Amino acid sequence: MDQATLTRSLLYLDGINVTFDGYKALRGLSLTLEPGEMRAIIGPNGAGKTTMMDVITGKTRPDEGDVYFGGSQDLTQLDEATIAELGIGRKFQKPTVFESHTVEDNILLALKAPRKAIATLFGRAAADQQSRIDRILETVRLSDHRDRFAADLSHGQKQWLEIGMLLAQDPKLLLVDEPVAGMTDSETAQTALLLKAIAEDHSVIVVEHDMDFVRELGVKVTVLHEGSVLAEGPLEAVSADPRVVEVYLGR
Amino acid sequence: MSQLLTRVDRRAHIAILLLIAIAVLVPVLALATPPRSLFHLPPYLVALFGKYLCFALLAVALDLVWGYCGILSLGHGAFFALGGYCMGMYLMRQIGTRGVYADPILPDFMVFLNMKALPVTWWGFNHFPYALLMIVLVPGVLAFAFGWFAFRSRVTGVYLSIITQAMTYALLLAFFRNDMGFGGNNGLTDFKDILGFNVQSDATRAALFAITAIVLAATLLIAQLIVTSKFGKVLIAIRDAESRTRFIGYRVENYKLAVFTLSAVLAGIAGALYVPQVGIINPSEFAPTNSIEAVIWVAIGGRGTLVGGALGAVLVNWGKTYFTGALPEYWLFALGLLFILVTLFLPQGIVGLVSRRRTIPEAPRGGDVEEGKVDSADVPAAAR
Ligand SMILES: Nc1ncnc2c1ncn2[C@@H]1O[C@H](COP(=O)(O)OP(=O)(O)OP(=O)(O)O)[C@@H](O)[C@H]1O
Ligand SMILES: [Mg+2]
Numbered sequence: 001m002d003q004a005t006l007t008r009s010l011l012y013l014d015g016i017n018v019t020f021d022g023y024k025a026l027r028g029l030s031l032t033l034e035p036g037e038m039r040a041i042i043g044p045n046g047a048g049k050t051t052m053m054d055v056i057t058g059k060t061r062p063d064e065g066d067v068y069f070g071g072s073q074d075l076t077q078l079d080e081a082t083i084a085e086l087g088i089g090r091k092f093q094k095p096t097v098f099e100s101h102t103v104e105d106n107i108l109l110a111l112k113a114p115r116k117a118i119a120t121l122f123g124r125a126a127a128d129q130q131s132r133i134d135r136i137l138e139t140v141r142l143s144d145h146r147d148r149f150a151a152d153l154s155h156g157q158k159q160w161l162e163i164g165m166l167l168a169q170d171p172k173l174l175l176v177d178e179p180v181a182g183m184t185d186s187e188t189a190q191t192a193l194l195l196k197a198i199a200e201d202h203s204v205i206v207v208e209h210d211m212d213f214v215r216e217l218g219v220k221v222t223v224l225h226e227g228s229v230l231a232e233g234p235l236e237a238v239s240a241d242p243r244v245v246e247v248y249l250g251r
Numbered sequence: 252m253s254q255l256l257t258r259v260d261r262r263a264h265i266a267i268l269l270l271i272a273i274a275v276l277v278p279v280l281a282l283a284t285p286p287r288s289l290f291h292l293p294p295y296l297v298a299l300f301g302k303y304l305c306f307a308l309l310a311v312a313l314d315l316v317w318g319y320c321g322i323l324s325l326g327h328g329a330f331f332a333l334g335g336y337c338m339g340m341y342l343m344r345q346i347g348t349r350g351v352y353a354d355p356i357l358p359d360f361m362v363f364l365n366m367k368a369l370p371v372t373w374w375g376f377n378h379f380p381y382a383l384l385m386i387v388l389v390p391g392v393l394a395f396a397f398g399w400f401a402f403r404s405r406v407t408g409v410y411l412s413i414i415t416q417a418m419t420y421a422l423l424l425a426f427f428r429n430d431m432g433f434g435g436n437n438g439l440t441d442f443k444d445i446l447g448f449n450v451q452s453d454a455t456r457a458a459l460f461a462i463t464a465i466v467l468a469a470t471l472l473i474a475q476l477i478v479t480s481k482f483g484k485v486l487i488a489i490r491d492a493e494s495r496t497r498f499i500g501y502r503v504e505n506y507k508l509a510v511f512t513l514s515a516v517l518a519g520i521a522g523a524l525y526v527p528q529v530g531i532i533n534p535s536e537f538a539p540t541n542s543i544e545a546v547i548w549v550a551i552g553g554r555g556t557l558v559g560g561a562l563g564a565v566l567v568n569w570g571k572t573y574f575t576g577a578l579p580e581y582w583l584f585a586l587g588l589l590f591i592l593v594t595l596f597l598p599q600g601i602v603g604l605v606s607r608r609r610t611i612p613e614a615p616r617g618g619d620v621e622e623g624k625v626d627s628a629d630v631p632a633a634a635r
Contacts (some may be wrong), residue, residue: 081500089498109484110499117506120481165499196288
């Protein structure tokens with residue numbers, strides 16, 4: 001373990017192995033994210049991108065390897081709720097919002113506030129709650145849809161709602177899995193703007209297949225392949241790498 | 252206060268007012284009208300509808316966990332029966348020397364079984380407040396212990412339903428045994444009085460009816476406040492997408508434990524109100540089919556609506572009373588058919604017919620199922 005890198009990092013993954021029924025989804029994955037950084041992760045289907053997020057958020061326990069947050073918190077020992085409270089928020093590959101709640105209630109539930117059952121049952125709402133919700137709805141352009149059920153939103157709107165829920169949590173690190181899958185071109189462009197704005201005061205990891213979108217973000221790119229890092233660097237450099245070309249075209 | 256009342260929807264308002272009205276009217280019609288009058292309510296009807304209201308209370312309890320939190324309990328009959336047994340034990344100890352064997356302490360069946368002393372489990376049950384405490388504690392503690400292990404180990408969906416069913420079945424077998432000291436397969440019966448009033452008298456019957464109606468009204472009110480609180484919104488979030496709820500930082504197991512325990516306590520209270528009105532409690536109350544029937548009441552009335560569960564319980568049991576009179580052997584088929592028809596054509600139940608606001612999205616959703624991988628067993632199809 002590289003102590004200097006670890007203490008400097010916001011997120012530090014080292015030598016992660018994950019096996020599902022004998023299939024190695026992650027093999028010695030290592031990755032470091034600096035505080036404030038936005039990173040794009042690309043890689044062919046099955047490369048292990050989502051599994052990596054599962055490991056970071058406590059959904060999947062790695063068989064081997066270290067996962068540290070903020071230079072000191074060992075995430076492999078914590079459960080999902082604790083990791084979320086430490087400040088890691090996640091958007092799923094498939095939009096998952098609370099379908100039978102209104103848009104506004106979805107944000108309300110995600111809003112940073114006491115999470116204990118006693119607090120939600122008897123506690124009072126914070127005075128600035130409504131203004132925080134309003135601000136987030138504005139950011140994700142859903143102000144006009146606040147009273148609709150999340151189930152009735154379009155696919156793109158659900159993706160935004162989920163990003164809004166992420167913002168409401170106000171995490172230090174956002175993990176965003178394929179935010180523009182199924183979006184129209186204009187929605188994609190808007191989402192890129194939105195994420196860039198979010199990245200101004202948050203650290204972000206974005207997984208995305210859409211190369212135009214990744215180019216739009218203009219950040220350091222990590223290429224995953226068969227469960228480990230194949231290449232890392234600016235998009236131009238990475239996409240010129242013959243091994244990267246090979247895994248993308250060779251399929 | 253007035254702010255709290257705005258959270259009670261119209262449906263619940265109507266139901267609560269109606270219950271308060273019948274809590275007053277029924278005793279008046281049963282006791283203060285001459286027997287030949289058109290308005291006279293025969294005592295057997297009072298007892299019958301009192302019983303239905305107990306089932307309604309059980310249904311509301313079940314709806315709280317199933318309708319709002321997606322926990323399909325097939326063992327709620329066990330909590331109902333345990334509450335019933337606690338009340339039964341109190342009633343047994345009120346018999347005193349009026350039993351066949353006239354033992355001042357031991358109930359008849361214990362004398363018959365040659366028991367020499369009162370088992371520890373029966374101590375204190377001659378005191379009504381102690382019995383009341385046990386009515387709440389016994390189902391509550393069992394549900395808490397059960398939920399502690401089940402929810403922490405993340406047992407969900409069909410698996411959870413199966414173990415709740417196993418729980419009630421295990422209790423059924425245990426209570427059948429004479430050496431458990433709860434009257435074996437005869438259970439507890441031949442009650443004489445409750446708090447000094449004759450349980451069989453028309454006035455006591457009417458009073459028990461009124462109390463049940465009031466308790467049901469209060470439960471509807473409290474349940475409505477719970478489900479509209481932020482806590483309730485978290486429950487619905489768990490039902491819709493359990494792992495999403497975890498990832499935004501809620502401890503799902505604690506929420507489930509809280510609502511499951513509360514629901515079990517309510518079911519126990521329902522059982523305790525039931526026993527003096529029907530005059531008997533025996534192990535058949537633990538029968539797995541009882542718990543399944545309760546689920547059907549809720550589905551028919553409208554899951555996730557509270558009032559729907561209560562309505563479903565009353566209507567189905569009313570139907571059952573007449574059906575089992577006319578065609579007893581077909582009742583279960585009729586109930587099964589009704590359940591299938593409602594599931595197919597009325598996913599929101601009877602209440603869904605009149606209410607426009609949707610409570611549970613109709614289309615099956617991805618919810619928890621991230622990429623169809625791990626959590627697909629999270630919610631059984633029937634629970635959606
Ligand atoms: N819970 C699981 N059980 C079994 N296999 C799994 C599980 N989760 C992931 N896998 C497998 O691990 C591999 C990596 O999956 P992962 O979802 O991380 O890929 P990905 O890079 O996110 O791909 P995509 O671009 O398709 O989303 C795949 O082969 C997948 O089938
Ligand atoms: Mg993926």
